[in-house]
Amino acid sequence: MNFLLRIFSGPIVFLLLCLLPIDGLPVEGRLVIACFGWMITWWVTQPVPWSIASLIPLILFPVLGLLGLTETVRLYGQSIFFWIWGAVLMGYAMQRQGLAQRFSLWFLSLPLVSGSTRRMLFGFMLVAGLLSSHVSDAAPWP
Secondary structure, eight states: OHHHHHHHHHHHHHHHHHHSOOTTOOHHHHHHHHHHHHHHHHHHHOSSOHHHHTTHHHHHHHHHTSSOHHHHHHHHTOHHHHHHHHHHHHHHHHHHHTHHHHHHHHHHHSHHHHTOHHHHHHHHHHHHHHHHHHOOSSOOOO
């Protein structure tokens, strides 16, 4: 019963968002928002894997006449998508193998960092600043 509720929660959210009157928004916009609501609902409740939930627009956009199949597939083929996908997979692998925890413990055990709360805070700010200066989250993959 719980599984069926999670499965049907996505289409129910889709229908509710389709019927929701939003001033100034055309029908196509409501359909896109409803599709996004279905995806978010399935991402949160997880009746299917995230990868399947992320393919909902690939099915619904051509069926609803929002975009053709070719245009919808092009949205999935943008270079930034693969860059983000790779970064998420790398983070997941680091977490699963315990590398992130080992790196954190190594960083906290450094003599310059471990002696003081202020130095530890400065160390975290320095690492975050160095990482963000070299790895932009909005830069397209070359």
